[in-house]
Amino acid sequence: MVINRAESRLNERSYNLLFNNCEHFATWCKTGRQQSEQVKDAASLGGGAVGSYSGVTLGVGAVGAAGAAVGVTGGASIMSGLATVGSLVGGGAVMGIVALGILPALVSTGAMGQLLCDDPILDENERNARQAGRVATTVGGAAGTAGAVGAVAASGAISGLSAAGISSGLAAIGSVVGGGMGAGLVITVAAPAAAAAAIGYGVYRLCKWITG
Numbered sequence: 142m143v144i145n146r147a148e149s150r151l152n153e154r155s156y157n158l159l160f161n162n163c164e165h166f167a168t169w170c171k172t173g174r175q176q177s178e179q180v181k182d183a184a185s186l187g188g189g190a191v192g193s194y195s196g197v198t199l200g201v202g203a204v205g206a207a208g209a210a211v212g213v214t215g216g217a218s219i220m221s222g223l224a225t226v227g228s229l230v231g232g233g234a235v236m237g238i239v240a241l242g243i244l245p246a247l248v249s250t251g252a253m254g255q256l257l258c259d260d261p262i263l264d265e266n267e268r269n270a271r272q273a274g275r276v277a278t279t280v281g282g283a284a285g286t287a288g289a290v291g292a293v294a295a296s297g298a299i300s301g302l303s304a305a306g307i308s309s310g311l312a313a314i315g316s317v318v319g320g321g322m323g324a325g326l327v328i329t330v331a332a333p334a335a336a337a338a339a340i341g342y343g344v345y346r347l348c349k350w351i352t353g
Contacts, residue, residue, distance in 0.1 A: 146170045172262050182256050189252025193334040196245035200226075200330050201323070204241065216308050216322050223307070223326075235302050238293065238329055239286055245334035246282040253278040253341045270348035278341025285336025289329045 147170045155161055164177040204222030220234055227237030257271040257278075294302050297309025308322060315325030 143170050146173075174262070185252045185255040189249050189256075189338065192248035192252065193245040193331070196248055196334070197241075197327060197331045200241035200244060201327055204237070204326065216312070219311070219322050219326060220304055220308055234304065234307050235290060238290060238307075238326075241326075241330045242286050242289060242333040245331060246285065246337050249334035249337040250278050250282050250341075253338055257341065257345055266352040267349070270345050270352065273348045274341045274345030277344035278337050281340030282333050282337035284340065285333035288336065289332040292332075293325075293329060 147166075150166070156163075159180055161175070162177055162180070164179055165175045168177070169175040203226060204219060207222035207225035223234040223237035223241075225237070226240055227233045227235065230236050230240050232239075254275055257274040259268055259271060263271075290302070292314060293307055293310035294300060295310070296313040297306055297311075298313070299305045299309040311322040311325035311329065313325070314328050315321045315323065318324055318328070
């Protein structure tokens with residue numbers, strides 16, 4: 142059947158990198174399903190990156206808008222914005238940081254879910270590795286959120302999660318890339334998404350390595 146399928150397309154002249162490449166052809170010959178894991182993976186990663194970036198941008202923009210609404214500027218505006226966002230989920234500035242990191246983390250988790258999706262045509266080791274990666278992605282998002290809050294608490298000249306501690310921590314994190322509190326907020330909000338992707342894919346590759 143595989144040979145017959147392949148020979149049925151001799152002299153075909155309809156190659157397309159995205160929709161009819163060599164992997165599409167080989168998979169179709171073997172399974173009857175015209176698909177390309179490489180194209181799917183690239184689309185998942187690209188969509189996840191764009192979605193996570195958009196989530197971070199929207200979140201930071203919301204902080205700026207909420208802070209400006211109360212008539213304060215600079216670091217005070219950021220703290221005010223975080224407190225406003227946090228109040229929407231029944232908390233303060235700390236919950237504001239957590240809430241802002243959720244959307245990018247969810248997008249990243251969804252993208253990794255597509256990248257490591259289950260497929261019955263795969264061998265058992267690959268399917269198990271992908272399942273482990275999907276679980277680790279969710280765990281990584283939660284760990285990234287906790288790590289981001291912990292980094293804010295520990296990084297500044299004033300430790301802890303008081304208003305002064307958060308301001309000092311965000312400023313210290315932002316200074317790593319030559320910025321201030323705003324840059325620190327961007328890094329902190331993006332951390333859960335980055336952790337979800339890195340830990341999930343890392344566990345997947347580790348399982349692949351262990352099983353040979």
